[in-house]
Amino acid sequence: MAEQAAGAGSTAAPSPPPPKKLWADVEFGDELEALTVTEPEKKQQQQEEEEDLVDTSPAETGGSKTLKFVGALEAETEIKKVVADDTPYTSAKSFEDLKLSPELLQGLYSEMKFEKPSKIQAETLPMIVTPPYKNLIAQAHNGSGKTTCFVLGMLSRVDPKMKAPQALCVCPTRELVIQNEEVVLRMARYTGVTTASTANADSNSLSTSSSRLGKIVDQVVIGTPGTLKRWMTKDRILETKHIKILVFDEADQMLAQDGFQDDSMRMLKNIERSHVNLQVLLFSATFSDQVKDFAMRTIPRANYIFVEKEALSLDVIKQYKIHCPTSSAKIDTLKDRIFPAAEKLGQSIIFVRTRGSASELHKRLEADGHKCTSIQGGLTHEERDRVIREFRSGRTKILIATDVLARGFDQAQVTLVVNYDIPVKNTHPYEPDYETYLHRIGRSGRFGRKGAAFNLLVNEQDERNLRKIERHFNKMIPDVAWDDDNGIEQVLKDAGLA
DNA sequence: AAAAAAC
Numbered sequence: 091m092a093e094q095a096a097g098a099g100s101t102a103a104p105s106p107p108p109p110k111k112l113w114a115d116v117e118f119g120d121e122l123e124a125l126t127v128t129e130p131e132k133k134q135q136q137q138e139e140e141e142d143l144v145d146t147s148p149a150e151t152g153g154s155k156t157l158k159f160v161g162a163l164e165a166e167t168e169i170k171k172v173v174a175d176d177t178p179y180t181s182a183k184s185f186e187d188l189k190l191s192p193e194l195l196q197g198l199y200s201e202m203k204f205e206k207p208s209k210i211q212a213e214t215l216p217m218i219v220t221p222p223y224k225n226l227i228a229q230a231h232n233g234s235g236k237t238t239c240f241v242l243g244m245l246s247r248v249d250p251k252m253k254a255p256q257a258l259c260v261c262p263t264r265e266l267v268i269q270n271e272e273v274v275l276r277m278a279r280y281t282g283v284t285t286a287s288t289a290n291a292d293s294n295s296l297s298t299s300s301s302r303l304g305k306i307v308d309q310v311v312i313g314t315p316g317t318l319k320r321w322m323t324k325d326r327i328l329e330t331k332h333i334k335i336l337v338f339d340e341a342d343q344m345l346a347q348d349g350f351q352d353d354s355m356r357m358l359k360n361i362e363r364s365h366v367n368l369q370v371l372l373f374s375a376t377f378s379d380q381v382k383d384f385a386m387r388t389i390p391r392a393n394y395i396f397v398e399k400e401a402l403s404l405d406v407i408k409q410y411k412i413h414c415p416t417s418s419a420k421i422d423t424l425k426d427r428i429f430p431a432a433e434k435l436g437q438s439i440i441f442v443r444t445r446g447s448a449s450e451l452h453k454r455l456e457a458d459g460h461k462c463t464s465i466q467g468g469l470t471h472e473e474r475d476r477v478i479r480e481f482r483s484g485r486t487k488i489l490i491a492t493d494v495l496a497r498g499f500d501q502a503q504v505t506l507v508v509n510y511d512i513p514v515k516n517t518h519p520y521e522p523d524y525e526t527y528l529h530r531i532g533r534s535g536r537f538g539r540k541g542a543a544f545n546l547l548v549n550e551q552d553e554r555n556l557r558k559i560e561r562h563f564n565k566m567i568p569d570v571a572w573d574d575d576n577g578i579e580q581v582l583k584d585a586g587l588a
Numbered sequence: 589a590a591a592a593a594a595c
Contacts, residue, residue: 262592288593316593349592444590467592493591516590526591 171213171395174224179393181212188219190246193280198242201279208235210395211242217393218243223334223369225392227341227385229377231402232532233500236373240337241273243371247335248309250282254329258361259312259337260344260354264289264471265478266498270339271312278310288313288321289471305329315344315353322360330361334369340497341372342381342525345388348516355388375402375532376525402528403563407507407535408585411545411556414572420510420546421451425458427575428508428544433487435587436505440490441530443511451510452490462488465495497529500536505587507534507543512555522555524562542585544570544578 173179182188184206185198198204207215210230217226218239230236244257259274261267267289274285286308305327311318321328336358343349362368370389377385377396386392403409414420424440432438442448445466452464463486465477480486482501489495493513513527514520535541545567547553560567571577582588 264593314593316595320594343592348590353593496591514590518589520589 169213169395169397171393173217173393174391177220177222177224179216179220182207182215183212188215188242188246190219190242191281193282194242194245194277196280197245197277201276202238204238208238210234210236211239213395214239215242218369218371219246223247223367225370225389227372227377227389227392227394227396229374229396231397232375232529233536233538236375237270237273237339237500238277240339240371240373241270241277243369244310244335244337245274245278245281245283247369248283250309252309252332253307254332255286255306255308255311256332257310257335257337258318258330258333258357259310259339260315260318260350260357261312261339262314262343262350262497263494264314264474265495266339267312267314268475268478269498269500274310274312283310284308285310285312287311288317291317315350315357319353319357322357331364333361333365335371336361336368337371337373340374341385342374342377343497345372345385346378346381351384358388376528378525399524399562400564403531403565406538407531407541407543408581409531409543409545409565409567410570410581411547411567412570412572412578413553414546414548417548419572420548421454423546423572424508424510425455425460427572427578428506429460429488430575431579431582431588432506435582436487437481437484437501437503438488438506438508439495439504439530439533440488440508440510441496441513442490442492443514445492447511448490448492455488455490460488462486462490464490466492467494493526493530495533496526499533501533502536502539504534504536505539505541507531507541509543509545512545512547512552512559514555520551520555522558522562524559527559528563540586542582542587 180187185195185204190198210228214226214228217224219242228236228239240259244259248256259270261270267287271285271287271289274283278285284307286306306321306329311328313321318328322330338344338354344354345351358370370392372385372389372392382396386394412423414423440451440462442451445468448464448466449468452462455462463477463480465474469477477486477489481489484503490510496513507530509527509530513523513530515523531541531543534543545556547556556567570581579588
């Protein structure tokens with residue numbers, strides 16, 4: 091792709107080029123998030139009243155130690171918002187409320203086609219863009235518009251005239267880096283802000299980034315932890331002294347001990363050394379209690395927004411379990427029952443546990459004449475990019491993936507997720523991985539669209555793990571018979587998909 | 589006893 095050939099240095103967009111279609115004809119769901127306002131009028135009024143109450147209430151004293159509880163904004167979704175001090179925030183009813191630059195507003199309206207802030211945007215954006223630019227830990231449902239929150243946060247704070255990195259966004263996968271960079275580039279279209287990303291750098295095989303480039307002059311830098319760390323330390327091409335805002339996307343994974351905690355902490359410390367008031371933003375759909383504790387200790391004096399875990403398993407995604415007597419019944423169920431129904435619907439992602447099973451399942455399905463592709467971390471970057479490009483364009487309907495794609499991947503056409511393997515932690519014995527489960531099924535049903543998820547169970551351990559998942563989210567997951575194709579058709583009809 | 593990044 092042309093933009094990759096440009097390398098890590100500059101994907102500059104000073105004057106608006108003719109609208110270029112990214113990812114072929116596929117739109118990012120983000121475009122829709124601000125348009126879909128499902129919130130009933132009454133509820134919104136109620137919310138505004140609560141906000142007003144908060145804003146007019148006498149300021150409490152006591153400094154940063156006393157957290158002020160703002161209250162459940164919306165009883166049904168159990169959102170808990172707490173501000174770290176007495177800064178009054180009013181939720182943004184329009185993007186104009188945020189005092190953004192005209193260029194940025196133009197990007198929001200004419201490029202992104204946004205009309206008004208989504209719910210999470212209305213709540214978090216004032217916290218992000220209002221001085222004194224406090225830290226924020228924010229949890230919001232899958233597909234509710236988190237990306238826009240932190241991208242707008244970064245863009246509203248950088249100075250296009252200063253040719254140095256001022257905003258840094260760290261993501262867990264290459265695919266997410268690319269996706270987020272696309273959003274930044276589109277939103278920044280009229281601002282003159284440029285971006286650098288680790289994905290551009292390492293897909294270019296001409297040379298390594300360090301030998302080819304001088305210091306990065308782009309205002310917004312997006313990347314995966316390993317390369318970013320190298321850019322800061324060994325290569326010394328990423329200057330951190332002007333960075334004002336640091337974003338962790340999929341923050342719970344970035345801070346998890348078995349995730350990227352070490353890299354993230356090192357980067358944070360590295361940047362903080364030269365910053366008195368670095369603004370740190372954490373965004374994710376999930377925060378396990380353990381990671382939540384760690385995040386709140388690590389990012390002190392932060393505003394935060396959390397959602398009860400029960401409220402996260404969205405009812406828009408219909409979930410089912412299918413008991414399969416044997417492993418071969420599992421693959422038959424996939425081929426003979428699920429695929430015929432799925433192919434009519436849109437696109438599907440089949441999640442498996444290991445790299446090996448991803449390519450093995452891919453081979454077996456292909457040998458049986460099923461058109462599909464697979465992606466996992468063992469592929470080369472070029473192969474990964476190609477697979478994603480084909481899926482984005484709609485040329486492939488069925489994508490087999492490891493958890494490389496479990497989080498953040500935003501493709502509106504995905505209507506069906508299959509957990510060919512139930513997500514488990516790497517513990518003795520396997521425990522279900524609740525967060526990964528939620529992220530996986532959240533690849534479907536983006537922005538209030540319909541979606542369905544099938545869990546294939548083959549042994550007692552699978553059964554146990556799914557029961558635990560049901561209990562954890564306090565959600566009954568109904569059965570479908572493995573050998574009854576009418577059953578699956580019927581269920582998809584119930585889900586509003588067939 | 590995995591996956592993600594990257595050495």
